[in-house]
Amino acid sequence: MFHWLEKNPFFFAVAVFVTIAFAGLVEILPNFAQASSPTVGTKPYSTLELTGRHVYIKNSCNACHSQLVRPFKSETDRYGNYSLSGEYAYDRPFLWGSKRTGPDLHRVGNYRTTDWHENHMWDPAAVVPGSIMPAYRWMFVNEADVDTAYAEQITIKNVFNVPYNKPVPMKDGSTVTVTLEDSLEGAHAAALAEAKIIAADMKNQDVKDAIAAGKIPEIVALIAYMNRLK
Amino acid sequence: MENRPLEYDYTVAKLFMFTTIVLGIVGMLVGVILAFQLAFPEVNLLLGEGLAEYTNFSRLRPLHTDAVIFGFTVSGIFATWYYIGQRVLKVSMAESPLLMALGKLQFTLYVVTVAAVVVSLLAGVTTSKEYAEFEWPIDIAIVVVWVLWGINIFGLIGIRREKSLYISVWYYIATFLGVAMLYLFNNMAVPTYFASGGIGDWYHSVSMYAGTNDALVQWWYGHNAVAFGFTVPIVAMIYYFLPKESGQAVYSYKLSLLSFWGLMFVYLWAGGHHLLFSTVPDWMQTMGSVFSVVLILPSWGSAINMLLTMKGEWQQVASSPLIKFMILASTFYMFSTLEGPIQAIKSVNAIAHFTDWIVGHVHDGVLGWVVFMIMASLFHMAPRVFKREIYSKSMMNTQFWIQTLGVILYFTSMWIAGITQGMMWRAHDEFGNLAYSFIDTVTVLHPYYTIRAIGGLLYLIGFFMFAYNIYKTMTVGRRVEENELQTASPMGA
Numbered sequence A: 001m002f003h004w005l006e007k008n009p010f011f012f013a014v015a016v017f018v019t020i021a022f023a024g025l026v027e028i029l030p031n032f033a034q035a036s037s038p039t040v041g042t043k044p045y046s047t048l049e050l051t052g053r054h055v056y057i058k059n060s061c062n063a064c065h066s067q068l069v070r071p072f073k074s075e076t077d078r079y080g081n082y083s084l085s086g087e088y089a090y091d092r093p094f095l096w097g098s099k100r101t102g103p104d105l106h107r108v109g110n111y112r113t114t115d116w117h118e119n120h121m122w123d124p125a126a127v128v129p130g131s132i133m134p135a136y137r138w139m140f141v142n143e144a145d146v147d148t149a150y151a152e153q154i155t156i157k158n159v160f161n162v163p164y165n166k167p168v169p170m171k172d173g174s175t176v177t178v179t180l181e182d183s184l185e186g187a188h189a190a191a192l193a194e195a196k197i198i199a200a201d202m203k204n205q206d207v208k209d210a211i212a213a214g215k216i217p218e219i220v221a222l223i224a225y226m227n228r229l230k
Numbered sequence B: 001m002e003n004r005p006l007e008y009d010y011t012v013a014k015l016f017m018f019t020t021i022v023l024g025i026v027g028m029l030v031g032v033i034l035a036f037q038l039a040f041p042e043v044n045l046l047l048g049e050g051l052a053e054y055t056n057f058s059r060l061r062p063l064h065t066d067a068v069i070f071g072f073t074v075s076g077i078f079a080t081w082y083y084i085g086q087r088v089l090k091v092s093m094a095e096s097p098l099l100m101a102l103g104k105l106q107f108t109l110y111v112v113t114v115a116a117v118v119v120s121l122l123a124g125v126t127t128s129k130e131y132a133e134f135e136w137p138i139d140i141a142i143v144v145v146w147v148l149w150g151i152n153i154f155g156l157i158g159i160r161r162e163k164s165l166y167i168s169v170w171y172y173i174a175t176f177l178g179v180a181m182l183y184l185f186n187n188m189a190v191p192t193y194f195a196s197g198g199i200g201d202w203y204h205s206v207s208m209y210a211g212t213n214d215a216l217v218q219w220w221y222g223h224n225a226v227a228f229g230f231t232v233p234i235v236a237m238i239y240y241f242l243p244k245e246s247g248q249a250v251y252s253y254k255l256s257l258l259s260f261w262g263l264m265f266v267y268l269w270a271g272g273h274h275l276l277f278s279t280v281p282d283w284m285q286t287m288g289s290v291f292s293v294v295l296i297l298p299s300w301g302s303a304i305n306m307l308l309t310m311k312g313e314w315q316q317v318a319s320s321p322l323i324k325f326m327i328l329a330s331t332f333y334m335f336s337t338l339e340g341p342i343q344a345i346k347s348v349n350a351i352a353h354f355t356d357w358i359v360g361h362v363h364d365g366v367l368g369w370v371v372f373m374i375m376a377s378l379f380h381m382a383p384r385v386f387k388r389e390i391y392s393k394s395m396m397n398t399q400f401w402i403q404t405l406g407v408i409l410y411f412t413s414m415w416i417a418g419i420t421q422g423m424m425w426r427a428h429d430e431f432g433n434l435a436y437s438f439i440d441t442v443t444v445l446h447p448y449y450t451i452r453a454i455g456g457l458l459y460l461i462g463f464f465m466f467a468y469n470i471y472k473t474m475t476v477g478r479r480v481e482e483n484e485l486q487t488a489s490p491m492g493a
């Protein structure tokens, strides 16, 4: 049979394709339905948080930081509860990372604050002596791209039924509704309102000036995202 | 006609040889910069504070991985195909003006795509998925380049004189199909600009898959990008070039067959080893682990087949630097395909995952196996393509030793770094508290990061010697006749 295949390229190619496609079919498809349901307490990202997530991705923070706490005592001691599948239900893309040059960030919102991040992103080694993380000072100047985050929210609501404007259950039994504004102007206003609360805890003058002028620097969006990782 | 050797046309092969070398330099230069940044963070500011946004570690890292994979390695795959394909199918590219035109078109589009990739990664336009960082417009361009290559493969096969497909061709076909399937599925995304009625960046998209599913598809892709980028096509090369250069027949046809179909079947199951102890279902993790161990068999099958091809001819390893490169490559292939399965064992992975030991594994594979084999292929091709003798044999020898030392420094330092860090993360003191803060486990790595950077620099210097040697071959190498090109490549002092 193999000799015959080697003289018949078409069937050879088909045989190769079937052989390699097999594993994908068996492993990937069956899992799809169940893995995507959110755990109680997991809510969609707000416009500002999603903007911050884009800043995280733009700078490839995931090249050095994982977002996956493995179920070992040493990891739960260091980072908090181990990660559950449903907590990632609104993560497109997933950001687990493959290399921990810096610590895991999946629950960083539990133990770091706005002003800690502000100082750390400006000069990591000043906050953590010996740190090899680069300083990210341009984030204090660059304006964040709220538009693209808003476009993504509309997309995931329409295409993947992400529950914006719908109550989602929280751990204490209450519900929370994450709003998606009807217009881009509305989204900007809502993001700015959220940004103001964060900027109030910051001391960088450029950031304060930008917010006063109605602009959102990347760092503010990033901190909104960091604070939400719990 | 039938008795005269065919005049093969290497126009397209030459073009891709050129990008192999240029993008190899770019990719490895960025790699060396990254390595120094981890050892000495000031290097993040290498072009000053103002440009730090574009020169810092995290912005550059995807540029490194994509330049060496989609730049250097993929160019090497194309270059060797446009050389080997004609010769084993006994048909010249010149016989089909259409295939020739498509080949050139493929090259042009490839160069444009590479330029777009460099600009977009520096600007921070990325999907964040490893080895799949490109946004949809670039993905489409890549698919077109790939399809053009596919047309060329099957077009050349369509007009072939040699009816039976040589082993290398099997592997090229598998490369084409495998990458096509994986790339398409993993990059499924919805462009937000169009789905939202024209808001935000036009090139932005959002993944079709969320969370755990996304991770599953990504590492089904990521692992098999290794399979169909760093293994299958490189095996294609060694199956052709080692027998040619040494004048020996492939040791065992049965073993080739077994290794080929074994590799095709087993590889795709092993992706789960990237997701051990994550939130993907347990049975998949176990499958990933088990199939990874089974993967040793087809991997070693090919490697042993190559080593045994040299049976009775081992003196060639001492006398020919070109054979040295290939034998070291297959040895490193055996080495990394033994190391990989060990890291895939759950209890080992618990320590190794997220650490530099994985980075060490990556680089003993790519530096020792992929780059060595691609350089050897180009060395063998150069005299045939340019009709000139390789410029300097002694420079090849020196290069060989410098780079071998570079790889050894790289992987030994990363082993120690990785295992040290993995153990420190999990250490508890006598009261059951964590023994080390995270930063303790970073500062301890400084000496190893420094050694790795030096190893990487040596390797890069060797690569420059390679580039120089090929350049000199092209321009001033002694002209040779067809009869000098039958087996061992002619080399100048």
Ligand code: HEM
Residues within 6 Å of the ligand: A098, A099, B130, B222, B226, B230, B231, B270, B273, B274, B275, B292, B293, B295, B296, B299, B333, B336, B337, B338, B339, B340, B341, B343, B344, B345, B349, B352, B353, B354, B358, B361, B362, B365, B366, B369, B370
């Ligand atoms: C039998 C063959 C192999 C097996 C079973 C294997 C197994 C593994 C395992 C367990 C990991 C670590 C996953 C993690 O914990 O993050 C890994 C990572 C990796 N391996 Fe292999 N490996 C094999 C061969 C190779 C070869 C030959 C190469 C390259 C030439 C290679 C390149 C890589 C790369 C690039 C990664 C890193 C992925 C990432 O984290 O971004 N592997 N491999």
Ligand code: HEM
Residues within 6 Å of the ligand: A063, A098, A099, A101, B027, B028, B029, B031, B032, B034, B035, B038, B061, B064, B065, B068, B069, B073, B130, B358, B359, B362, B363, B366, B367, B370, B371, B452, B453, B455, B456, B457, B459, B460
């Ligand atoms: C001069 C040679 C090279 C040097 C100094 C170098 C250095 C580096 C460094 C510093 C990293 C980042 C590791 C980290 O995040 O901790 C890296 C990652 C990587 N490099 Fe290289 N590199 C070199 C050549 C190559 C080549 C030739 C290839 C492939 C053909 C390659 C493939 C990769 C891959 C796949 C990763 C990601 C690994 C992972 O995610 O686990 N490198 N390299």
